Amino acid sequence: MRDAHLQLDSRIQRWIFNQGWHGLREVQAKAIAPILSGKTDVLISAATAAGKTEAFFLPACSVLVKSDDGQNSDRHGKEGESNGVGILYISPLKALINDQYRRLESLAELLDMQVTPWHGDSPRSKKQQQKKSPSGIILITPESLESLLVRDAGWVKQAFGSLKYIVIDEFHAFLGSERGQHLLSLLTRLEHLTERLDSPIPRVALSATLGDLGSVPKSLRPNQSLPCVIIEEDEATASIKVQVKGYVQPSKLALEADSKNINVENPDAKNMGIEPPYTAEAQVCADLYRFCRGGSHLVFANSRQRTEMIATELSDLCERNIVPNEFFPHHGSLSKELRESLEKRLQKEALPTTAICTMTLELGIDIGKVDTVVQVTAPHSVASLRQRLGRSGRRGDSAVLRMLITEDEIDKDTNLIDRLRLKLIQSLAMIRLLIISKWFEPADTSLYHFSTLLHQVLATIGQWGGIRADQLYMLLCKQGPFQQIQPVHFKSLLIQMGQMQLLTQLGNQQLVLGIIGERIVGHYTFYAVFKTLEEYRIVTGNRTLGTLPVETMLIPEQYIIFGGRRWQVKDIDMDKKVVDVISVKGGGKPPAFGGGGMSIHDRVRQEMYEILSNGDYRIQVGNHYVDFADETARQLFSESIDTFRRYDLNNQPVIDQDGNSYIFMWRGDKVVNTLVALLIRHDFIVEVYAGVIRVNEVDSIQIHQFLQKLAAQPLLSAIELAETVPNKLVEKFDEYLPEDLLTIGYGAQAFDIGGLKEWLARFGK
Template sequence: MSLPPSNSDSAGFGLLDPAIQRWIWREGWTSLRDAQERAIPALLNADRDVIIAASTAAGKTEAAFLPILTNLLKHDDPAGSVIYVSPLKALINDQWGRLETLCQELDIPVIAWHGDISASRKQRFLKSPRGVLLITPESLEAMFVNRGTGLAGIFANLRYLVVDELHAFIGSERGKQLQSLLHRVELVVERTVPRVGLSATLGDMALASSFLRPGKEQGVEIIESKTSGQVLKVQVRGYVEALSQQETANSEEAQQDDDSGVEQAIAAHLYQVLRGSNNLVFPNSRGKVEWYADQLRRLCERDGVPNEFWPHHGNLSKDVREETERALKAGDRPATAVCTTTLELGIDIGSIRTVGQIGSPPSVASLRQRLGRSGRRQGESAIFRSYCKERSLSDDSSLSDRLRQGLVQSVAMIRLLMAKWFEPPKVQGCHYSTLVQQILSIIAQRGGATAGELWRSLVATGPFSTVAQPDFLMLLRAMGEHDLVVQESSGLLLPGESGERFINHYDFYSAFISDEEFRLICDGKALGSLPVFRPLTVEQRIIFAGRRWQVTDVDANAKVVVVRPSPGGAPPVFDGIGARVHDHVRQEMRQLLSEETPCPFVDTTGQLLLGEARRCFSDLGLASRGLVDAGAETAVFTWHGDWTNDALAILLERQGLKCERAGLVLEVDGSVGRVQEALRLIAEAPVPPLPELLSDVQNMICEKWDWVLPPDLLAASYASTYLDVESARKVAARLGQESQ
């Protein structure tokens, strides 16, 4: 068999094992893609760390594994192994199917290892640890805890550590756990193992390199695909909710079943434009997923056609989710998934024509990930349809609604996406919660460890390098007080009674809390639930389900927020304690509002709404000032993200001023003069110690092991993840000197 002419200029192809070359020919490939061509020489000799960043469906898996498998074939005495770490069991199952076809011909085993895999299949790998091991961080953690003494033998011939969907880990507790596990693998085998990161969404490559190989990021080779970007077709549709519908939307019944005219109109348009093709639709809550999936199914029934619309979210059973995935992937009939973030990552669901977004997306990075699903066939465009619901304006409409916050934020995010910007992960977190878990895990793995050994493994040479020694010792003492660890007279730390109980429970292996949300309760009746990462204090005003509420109690352990109705004008249309918005998004919103030219991808209604927002922006003089007199309140516009705004709200409340976070706007009780005086004091006075600053915040226990942390470490952990105090003080200094 001769090489096809289209491969004759490929330097990488000739470096691959002949068996892999034959597989490529049989698959009908006419050429290697850019990322694949460049990854082959980089990975072939297992002598460096590599990041492969390319768009969805650009062949990243093959880019990594064609040279990796060639290495295993060329150096098979002894037979080598690869650990591939994925964030999702479903993605592991998907990758197993893709690799198994190739690896069967090469006599290289591919082993999927997670909670749904039988013990007998896992045992086969343990007896003969060769080939490709596909595993989640949690299952790798379980191997350390349960097979600690045998890991040196199991990993003896490990050649590569591959991390898929790298962006999904950076900056999170799970990501810190993964960094620790990768480091601990190298401690076990007593050598450096090349690390390979795969991702479709990486904005800051230096940040990604630092995550993959902390402290030695300069040695990471970056392969960013040079393939040309796909054509993107966008439409933003604006909808105006009539006053009568607003009253309906605010009723208790509507919280359970929103049948308003606007929702119906959005569903009708989705039905019209999506039928007959495969698509993804992202509402911003599980409840909305169910409502839209049900409404679209009813429209199919009305027209006497087979259902094409399926729900997909984390609360559904595995069988229901897989039914949706199969419908999308089968390709023999049209299927649209109405889903949450569960379908953002790289599970193969076939070709998607359109991505629909109802409301503003959580982030630009999330929007980019979602759009990577669309237009994957040669010559196809990616299609994005955004649906923005705004209220009719009245005399008591909030400034957020007058500025059409939801629409403006959606358009700003799309413009940033087109400019190829998306949010870098927040990596300043202390991650004390995961440090607690890793301390217990190492003690279990080794049958005990001294404080010095733990310090060297996790901090001095490990991923927790920012932790100071006094804080580390404070954490160990707190763990002792909670009976998680006990110390023998020799200094050896062993699991305490509580520690044993936690370690022996299957839930120990995850570093994060699964799908936990706060329940909002008023007069004993549940209003709903959602993740709450914004600081909550008693008497604070919040916005939820289209109404204003005042917090009367927060039970962080039970994840309950008790509220009572709060007087005030109509609240903004968005839920004020949801997704966090980056500085750059708010600054792009300001830029959009200051312009006069129409936005080419916004429909007629949306253009009218944008025009209203721009007139309001101009009338308030927001191009040159950030403090606006709103009667008994002062509206504060920082044009910064929620990390800054939340910190500034806490600092203002310490000055005795009640502050409501309304997205773009901080609504502060008091005159402009009083607020400006408080801002000057914030800028000039030293910041109090974090435990004092956050003494009124009731929901600082956010991560799995935060309950163990002493007050100083808990406050530091919360602030490092959710607040930017220094930025808030700089904003206060600027606004405090603003002329009125």
């Protein structure tokens, strides 16, 4: 391994020497031989800043320059001739493309190699030069590649005809999503267009966060026409420092007293200029100010609203304390100029800078050395937490993660679910899974992606002008990634598309775009298969309560929490995007932590159960146990354990409380959704919070009887359950799907029948 670099072109060896490197990193040395061979796909899984990008580009560029040297000598260097693009680099983000372009500049200059960033904001002159004389490397998003295939397939065939590698950065960001399915379909269509299906173009995937590595090669190339070499880090990675800090949101009475300056117990906040009342959010901001001032940090706040609130409060604190502001927001709604300005400030490392961000800085944009990563509120997933943690600990330092978790003060009205402190327990579980088990959520490969398939039917017809149905099915489903799609599904889709004038069939059996299809494909928004979540208006009578992005399952008669109150869903108007609700009295104070919708994995909730059952969250290192929680977090954990034991939740999955029943499944959201849908179908009044189901005005005996009855009989299918859900329009082109496919697709996305059967079998013991 030590001499692996000697296999590279001498110019690339010189570039490595010029960087001042003492040698190649582990994954870089391991990747050289399989990439140089050009006969296999390669999956490189290593931590952020472990050198994955160079692990691919150094050997790949070595192949390119040797190939160019050979062809140039054969042609005697005829001016204007080009041997085509050699590397197609695909990224989920324009910003990441710009960053990689900057990182490749010195290598490309040394090798006299053309490198072209290709997206909507790229300089036209660089694209024109590549169009005129295609060569070297193109850095592109899936959407821009789709645009090229549809609008300029002839040039693509000529430019990519001798393509040597396709590399996909941040591959985990694509896995299991409609955008990932789109990307895989694009790659199949590209191989078909360039007549490379029989001699496939090697695909290289780069990621810091891949769960179940053994299953990933099938996701990288569904038809498995090439073998895949998996490269992982074996060497010990940098140490990790973790702290979980707890905060208690005072009760309303305590806040009122605080606002009158009675019993002030927060001198730190007062000294910084924060005025009472001292809410948990104010305490969080005071600590962020103390932790982060003078350094370089990333603070992940999950939502745009919380991001802006924290950034504004910290900026105000700088002003009150008469110091320069060093706290700035970063999220998708900000202008490109504001985001890039903050990224450049972080890269320069000249001024102390803290970015308060959503997931926009989660991926691998180079932002220089980050001292710490701070997570405010429970993270969405272990994979996301791992990706964020990887932004810290570069250049051999320890990675530092602070997690700030807020829970409500307990009073006589506090709900049972809030007494369990599930935000804290979920955060502790994710940290343990990350550090001890090194586990991340695997991609969900059970989905059909009918919306993306419809898009690809339109795109492929747009690319070729016309194509037969059997050719489409062979290309997209047999050779491409839509391998779950049966001929009966495909036929149903094409019939519906014909009826909606998306396509039409000519006398020679060719399918061509219909009137509506031409309009859709011709619009600039067509090339992306994803859409932002649509906001639904929440309406009671003639009054609009507000808007809500509907990302969870909604069924009539279900209870929801909105604006801190309980409401019952009476109707959902999909066309007008309106949810009609009525106010529901009683039931006590609603829980504060609702959790995710279809996001939390079984393994996370089972780890939460293990922590509570064992009464211990600490991490064992050798013969010692490391406690990474502060005093407040430990007190919150103690309250959670007291509640767990008081209600014997270790042995009792169903309990009575306040005239209602609570079902503790400790399973992921797909399993929980399945039981919720069955309960509603049998006329139970149901609420669900963070994986806990509350059944109103029913005792545990009735619930036990119902669950035993479920366990003893065949369950409804996911399709039958999906038929009861009105809001199935989740993905961009769902509105054009026939009802049967919409129902099949939603059922696979929302429900887990097998998981519920397994839980019921355990419940019956």
